[in-house]
Amino acid sequence: MKTALTIAGSDSGGGAGIQADLKAFAAQGVFGMSVITAITAQNTKEVRSVQNIDLSIIQDQIEAVFDDIRVDAVKIGMLSSSETVDIVANSFKKYDPSFIVLDPVMVSKGGHHLLQEEAITALKEQMIPLATVITPNIPEAEVLTGIRIQSDQDQIDVCRAIQALGAKSVLLKGGHHSGDPNDLFFDGTDFHWIYGERIHTKNTHGTGCTLSSAIAANLAKGVSLKDSIEISKSYITTAIKHSLNLGHGHGPTNHFYELYEKANLVKA
Numbered sequence: 001m002k003t004a005l006t007i008a009g010s011d012s013g014g015g016a017g018i019q020a021d022l023k024a025f026a027a028q029g030v031f032g033m034s035v036i037t038a039i040t041a042q043n044t045k046e047v048r049s050v051q052n053i054d055l056s057i058i059q060d061q062i063e064a065v066f067d068d069i070r071v072d073a074v075k076i077g078m079l080s081s082s083e084t085v086d087i088v089a090n091s092f093k094k095y096d097p098s099f100i101v102l103d104p105v106m107v108s109k110g111g112h113h114l115l116q117e118e119a120i121t122a123l124k125e126q127m128i129p130l131a132t133v134i135t136p137n138i139p140e141a142e143v144l145t146g147i148r149i150q151s152d153q154d155q156i157d158v159c160r161a162i163q164a165l166g167a168k169s170v171l172l173k174g175g176h177h178s179g180d181p182n183d184l185f186f187d188g189t190d191f192h193w194i195y196g197e198r199i200h201t202k203n204t205h206g207t208g209c210t211l212s213s214a215i216a217a218n219l220a221k222g223v224s225l226k227d228s229i230e231i232s233k234s235y236i237t238t239a240i241k242h243s244l245n246l247g248h249g250h251g252p253t254n255h256f257y258e259l260y261e262k263a264n265l266v267k268a
């Protein structure tokens, strides 16, 4: 059994963060493990409060997993503080995981900051150079590079600017475009557009978490990075198409569409 580890924040509402990551790992057929960096009191409408986990417990969680269990791929989500970035980056120097998918989570859909302003420099300097692939959305890429994205050429320039920060490859997600959600994959040499079709739904909570975890799961299974991205794009598209109308805000995506459909559970 292949394994994947998520290092991220907990979302009590179950749509994003650790909860989405573990569902995506399971849906892609890998054994999921978790290191929780912060607990958010969150639902489909808002983040009410956040508590960062003690740094020593974050360190202990990482060591407990790596000292005992083979980790085939790691996904990183909400890191919250620069101290947490330090601990995670230093532990990677020790354990040297084969694949690291970095989702540079900064702000929730509802506008709550999930990464402290002062941690952005640490993320850029310490984490980006370690990642196999970084998966920013448009606003995150703008913050990382200072480039305003308005055109296809801007997206290409942003990917190159992120490469200059030390990234091996970049998947720039297009969910925040007004048009179709086309993503741009820069493998370090060549650019590949991953085309999508906009699904008109408000239930897109945790789409980025789900996509990056599915990529990590496929890398864990030995799939190439480009194929992992294409498989995961198709998976998130299906998960959005059949998203669940739970809560009163941005509902969650449906990780187990075929399973739920077969058992006639969606309407239950």
Ligand SMILES: Nc1ncnc2c1ncn2[C@@H]1O[C@H](COP(=O)(O)OP(=O)(O)OP(=O)(O)O)[C@@H](O)[C@H]1O
Pocket (backbone or CB within 6 Å): 016, 108, 109, 136, 137, 138, 173, 174, 175, 176, 181, 182, 183, 196, 197, 198, 199, 200, 201, 204, 205, 206, 207, 208, 209, 210, 211, 233, 236, 237, 240
């Ligand atoms: N309405 C939509 N229809 C189809 N695909 C979408 C839609 N919204 C997002 N996507 C796709 O979902 C994936 C996640 O992209 P997005 O830009 O939403 O990430 P994100 O903002 O980091 O997500 P989140 O912060 O909600 O976890 C991308 O592949 C994007 O193209």
Ligand SMILES: Cc1ncc(COP(=O)(O)O)c(N)n1
Pocket (backbone or CB within 6 Å): 008, 009, 010, 011, 016, 017, 018, 040, 042, 077, 078, 105, 107, 108, 109, 110, 114, 204, 205, 206, 207, 208, 209
């Ligand atoms: C713990 C945690 N991690 C990540 C997100 C980003 O997801 P979204 O942009 O859909 O709110 C979140 N809301 N909460």
